[in-house]
Amino acid sequence: LSWAVDSSTLTRMQELVRYIEHTLFKPDASRADIEKLCAEAIQHGFHGVCVNGSRVGLAVTQLEETDLKVVALVGFPLGAGAADTKRYETEVAVDDGAHEIEFVPDLGRFKDGEHEYFLREIRDIVEAADERPVKVVLELGLLDEEQRRIVCEVIRDSGANFVTAPAGFAGEGGGVGELKLLRELLGPNIALKAAGNIPDAASAKALIDAGATRLGTTAGVAIVS
Amino acid sequence: LSWAVDSSTLTRMQELVRYIEHTLFKPDASRADIEKLCAEAIQHGFHGVCVNGSRVGLAVTQLEETDLKVVALVGFPLGAGAADTKRYETEVAVDDGAHEIEFVPDLGRFKDGEHEYFLREIRDIVEAADERPVKVVLELGLLDEEQRRIVCEVIRDSGANFVTAPAGFAGEGGGVGELKLLRELLGPNIALKAAGNIPDAASAKALIDAGATRLGTTAGVAIVS
Numbered sequence: 001l002s003w004a005v006d007s008s009t010l011t012r013m014q015e016l017v018r019y020i021e022h023t024l025f026k027p028d029a030s031r032a033d034i035e036k037l038c039a040e041a042i043q044h045g046f047h048g049v050c051v052n053g054s055r056v057g058l059a060v061t062q063l064e065e066t067d068l069k070v071v072a073l074v075g076f077p078l079g080a081g082a083a084d085t086k087r088y089e090t091e092v093a094v095d096d097g098a099h100e101i102e103f104v105p106d107l108g109r110f111k112d113g114e115h116e117y118f119l120r121e122i123r124d125i126v127e128a129a130d131e132r133p134v135k136v137v138l139e140l141g142l143l144d145e146e147q148r149r150i151v152c153e154v155i156r157d158s159g160a161n162f163v164t165a166p167a168g169f170a171g172e173g174g175g176v177g178e179l180k181l182l183r184e185l186l187g188p189n190i191a192l193k194a195a196g197n198i199p200d201a202a203s204a205k206a207l208i209d210a211g212a213t214r215l216g217t218t219a220g221v222a223i224v225s
Numbered sequence: 226l227s228w229a230v231d232s233s234t235l236t237r238m239q240e241l242v243r244y245i246e247h248t249l250f251k252p253d254a255s256r257a258d259i260e261k262l263c264a265e266a267i268q269h270g271f272h273g274v275c276v277n278g279s280r281v282g283l284a285v286t287q288l289e290e291t292d293l294k295v296v297a298l299v300g301f302p303l304g305a306g307a308a309d310t311k312r313y314e315t316e317v318a319v320d321d322g323a324h325e326i327e328f329v330p331d332l333g334r335f336k337d338g339e340h341e342y343f344l345r346e347i348r349d350i351v352e353a354a355d356e357r358p359v360k361v362v363l364e365l366g367l368l369d370e371e372q373r374r375i376v377c378e379v380i381r382d383s384g385a386n387f388v389t390a391p392a393g394f395a396g397e398g399g400g401v402g403e404l405k406l407l408r409e410l411l412g413p414n415i416a417l418k419a420a421g422n423i424p425d426a427a428s429a430k431a432l433i434d435a436g437a438t439r440l441g442t443t444a445g446v447a448i449v450s
Contacts, residue, residue: 025303025305026303027302027303027305027329027332027367028332028336029305029333030333030336031337033333052303052305052306053306053307053310054305054306054307054308054331054333054334055305055333056307076303077252077302077303078250078251078252078277078301078302079252080250080252080254080277080278080279080280081277081278081279081314082279082314082318082321083279084317085278085310085313085314085317088313088314089306089307089310089313089314092309092310104252106279107253108254108255108258108279108280109279111253111255112255112256139252142252142253
């Protein structure tokens with residue numbers, strides 16, 4: 001029985017590590033920091049790493065002998081740059097070898113009712129990503145009920161593959177509630193990522209049980225340790 | 226005597242308002258928020274407004290009958306995007322009518338010793354800004370003593386007109402210490418801006434006395450009220 005429990009735990013942990021995008025976005029991250037991030041991602045068998053545009057090329061080089069993925073942040077963290085800049089930023093990330101794009105859309109313009117602008121922005125990123133997975137970061141807490149319903153309709157039409165929801169804010173069930181709501185509003189065809197404060201394996205498992213198939217976190221090593 | 230004091234206070238306040246860049250960078254700032262920001266800047270006679278790329282065009286339209294300036298944020302707030310993206314972001318801001326550029330350079334690459342990369346990034350922005358003032362946001366707290374000296378040497382060679390220092394962090398004298406150090410390291414030919422938490426007129430005056438000729442703050446109206 002003891003062995004069976006251990007085996008099941010091991011299996012779940014093996015499954016869990018493949019969901020993790022090992023993330024580092026601090027403004028003064030050094031070359032050595034990025035090399036360490038990539039080495040840890042390889043060591044633990046994570047899905048890949050998630051980094052700022054300036055570090056995409058370095059991360060691609062570090063992971064080139066592996067099947068780990070480099071996720072490039074675009075329009076991060078505010079999402080309030082010009083749409084044209086975000087499209088160009090995606091092209092630069094692709095040129096630098098990024099395998100996936102994670103971008104922050106313009107919620108201010110969306111809340112102003114500019115739904116066409118919002119849809120066009122996402123479609124431009126999807127086109128610039130050239131078949132690579134695109135994740136849309138969506139902070140549901142900034143939207144009211146009606147806006148949440150509409151934004152999910154727009155994203156369903158956009159060609160994006162993933163929606164990334166914030167994880168770990170206090171009083172919100174650590175992101176579980178957001179994931180369940182997103183699954184309901186987005187339907188079954190858009191994958192979910194939880195990103196943010198995921199301090200341990202229990203939090204990670206709760207997010208996976210709520211539908212996340214990716215976990216973006218700076219605490220990846222702590223989760224599997 | 227009472228009148229003289231009032232007059233002096235009034236004169237200083239008139240001087241103070243012309244230093245203020247009325248700032249709004251929250252990710253979901255609405256059209257109405259930006260219109261209010263611009264109306265307040267006109268009403269109080271501020272230097273101008275400081276906004277994200279997505280809102281530059283709107284702010285330019287709001288201020289077009291005035292001599293107030295629109296300052297466009299580039300690479301904000303992390304400064305960790307690709308240099309090429311930041312250059313393009315500057316071009317888009319200029320096309321949208323921005324009068325000044327405020328951008329965050331890549332401190333991670335600088336700290337790795339890539340001084341040429343850092344210099345080239347700033348020069349590219351200065352060139353893309355096409356004679357418009359360029360401010361370099363510099364977080365001295367992320368650098369050691371030697372790095373501070375070198376970064377200021379590089380900026381002196383870059384063609385940038387301004388350095389923006391964070392204001393208002395506790396235990397740092399509200400940014401006064403940073404401004405004095407910057408003046409010493411940059412020499413007399415680069416202007417200084419203090420940006421961040423400047424809650425009232427007393428804080429603003431302390432920063433001006435320490436050498437700032439611009440104040441970037443979300444609290445501009447509170448300062449003059």
